[in-house]
Amino acid sequence: MSTLTEQATTTAAQSLRDDPRIAQAKALILQTVAEHAARLDGVRPPRPELADHYQQLLSEAAAARGAPLFWPYLAAGLGHGPYVELADGSVKLDFIGGIGVYGCGHSHPGTIEAALGAAIDDVPMQGNLQLHPPSVRVAQRLIELAACEQAPLKHCMLSTSGAMANENALKLAFHKAAPADRVLAFDNAFAGRSIALAAITDRPSYRKGIPIALSVDYLPCLDINHPERSTRWAVDELKRLLARYPGKHAAFWAELIAGEGGYYPGSHDFFAALCRPIREAGIPIIFDEVQSFSRTSRPFAFQHFKLQEFADIVTLGKITQVCATLYRESFKPTAPILSQTFTGATSSMAIALSTLDALQASNCFGDDGxxxxxxxxxxxxxxxxxxxxxxxxxxxxxxxxxxxxxxxxxxxxxxxxxxxxxxxxxxxxxxxxxxxxxxxxxxxxxxxxxxxxxxxxxxxxxxxxxxxxxx
Ligand SMILES: Cc1ncc(COP(=O)(O)O)c(C=O)c1O
Structure with a gap:
């Protein structure tokens, strides 16, 4: 497939990127980073001589934020594989990675090389009016990844946060299903921190004092100890809601593996039993893969659970550094409802591409991947x-x-x-x-x-x- 960059090999910008001095400079930086990072190859305690300085940094962070940090984590800026150095000199085995944003671990050479390439780009932040070819390639790659398992998600809108990707998803669904205005979601759902998404997120404390922007009806989740009974219960509940609010639902919202809700997966049978009547009722189906993308046997969890036929709109984020809303042709808006000054940093686009390459190269996917x-x-x-x-x-x-x-x-x-x-x-x-x-x-x-x-x-x-x- 031809790409915009390949067609633009004659620009001054391309000759800058191809200049051998850039390659030499990158190689020198990568070698230097690797030498320093190599020291961080195992867990080590904080350095006592940095303790006061670290406490000071933590207090400053709490003062600026207006609340203490949830835990005393301030990164030093270097790591090695899954090991990360904190600013107190300690080295931790990082198996949370900022809630899943380090697909390749810390100070990965591919990530740094991608960021170095982005650093000489004139455009620090991509956006609707300042787009460069790698942004387009990210969108194309995500569409291809969806299509390789037969999900016809033809279009992709990039954004800077999972919340914005989800807002865009909701807008597409409401736009198509207007004037329907209710949302179906699951108990324990987490969709993000905007005002609309706080209404879907099933945590009252997360919307304390915030007006309820959407009417949301909740369905029970799969109980793995009683799959048949809990599926029947969820389907009965769904039918009851569809009968109570005929034509009023504009979206069915699902995390296929409840993330903030506690890491409980659903199953093909459970979701298919719900998606069939939802599809029959003409309600758009949104899969929120902001946390699950690239962590299952397939790039998308809807592929892992074999739910391709039901995926109308799919959102992703975190590991890709840039977030995205993928949607079917039939959801193409007929009014300018999607647009953003910033769709993501230029380095985010480059790192998204290198991360997707690394995930595939390391055989993450497959039934026995x-x-x-x-x-x-x-x-x-x-x-x-x-x-x-x-x-x-x-x-x-x-x-x-x-x-x-x-x-x-x-x-x-x-x-x-x-x-x-x-x-x-x-x-x-x-x-x-x-x-x-x-x-x-x-x-x-x-x-x-x-x-x-x-x-x-x-x-x-x-x-x-x-x-x-x-x-
Ligand atoms: C399933 C899910 N959706 C949406 C979001 C919101 O993403 P962000 O924090 O990037 O706005 C999250 C974040 O944890 C998430 O786990």
């Missing part, structure tokens, strides 16, 4: 810890490269306590869900090895030895 194999290895290790530390840790363990477990009693206090103990041991994971509150890991799929997972399990084992769950 790395993502599924790493999950099995991780889950088997967690199962061993369940027996080694009775009452301290329980499954289920999530799906593919979205790993989670329930600490102790499942209370928020237990999860926070174990998270802090892991942090002190040098392992980064983060809370998700409520009732029970769980801990999750989002290892960088392109570079995580079994050795890294074993190192994480060993650190978790040490943290569990110090953890005394509340009754």
């Amino acid at each position: 790395q993502n599924m194999r790493r999950h099995r290895h991780f889950a088997a290790g967690l199962e061993r810890l369940v027996h080694r530390h009775p009452g301290k840790i329980a499954g289920p363990f999530g799906e593919a490269m979205m790993i989670a477990f329930t600490p102790g009693s499942g209370s928020g206090e237990d999860a926070k306590w174990l998270m802090d103990l892991m942090f002190a041991e040098g392992l980064l994971g983060f809370v998700c869900g409520s009732n029970p509150t769980r801990l999750r890991f989002l290892p960088p799929p392109a570079i995580t090895t079994e050795r890294h997972i074993d190192a994480a399990l060993e650190l978790l084992d040490q943290a569990l030895a110090k953890f005394v769950p509340t009754a």
Whole structure:
């Protein structure tokens, strides 16, 4: 397939990029970064001489933010694979990566090289009126990735956040289904932090004092212990809602693996049983893959669950550094409802492309691809810890490269306590869900090895030895 860049080989900008001095400079920088990063090849404690300085930085961060940080994490700016150096000189095994944004781990040469290329571009931020060819290539690559499993998502709008990608998705759905104005979503949903998305997100505290911008009807999730019963219940509930509000629903909103809700996957049968009547009722189907993109057996979780026929609009973000809304031809808006000054940084576009290359090159995908194999290895290790530390840790363990477990009693206090103990041991994971509150890991799929997972399990084992769950 020809690309815009290939057609534009004669521009001055292209000769700059092709100038051998640029290649030499990049090589020198990459070699220098690699030499420094090589020191960060394992967990290490904070440096006592940096302790005061670090406390000062944390206080400044809290003052600027208006609240303390959720945990004492301030990165130093260098890492190595899944290891990250903090500004206190400690090195942590980072299995959360800013909630899944490090597809290739820290200070990855491909990421740095992509960013260096972007640094000499005249346009720091891409947008609707300042677009360059790599932006177009990102959109094309995402459309191709969807199409390779027969999802006819013909168009792609890029954006700077998952929330904006989801806002764009909602706009497309409302635009098509007007005047319908209700949304169907799941219990425990998390869609983002805008005013409209706070209405979908099933956490009252996240919309305290915020007007309810949308009318949302909630469906129960799949209960893996009672799949048939819970599917029947969800379908009955759906039918009841469709009968109560005929023609009023403009969107069915689904995370195929509940992310902030606690890392609970659905299944093909569960979603298909709901999507069929939803499709019959002419309600647009939106899959929110902001957290799940590229973490299952396929680039998209809707492909993993074989739900291609139902995907009308799909959003993604995090690991790609740039967020996106993909949609079918029939959802092309007939009015200028989508437009953004900024669709993403030039470096984000370059890093998105290099990350997508790295994910494919490291065989993340496939029924027995790395993502599924790493999950099995991780889950088997967690199962061993369940027996080694009775009452301290329980499954289920999530799906593919979205790993989670329930600490102790499942209370928020237990999860926070174990998270802090892991942090002190040098392992980064983060809370998700409520009732029970769980801990999750989002290892960088392109570079995580079994050795890294074993190192994480060993650190978790040490943290569990110090953890005394509340009754
Ligand atoms: C499923 C899901 N949707 C949307 C978002 C919002 O993305 P962002 O924080 O980039 O706005 C998130 C973020 O965690 C998410 O997990």
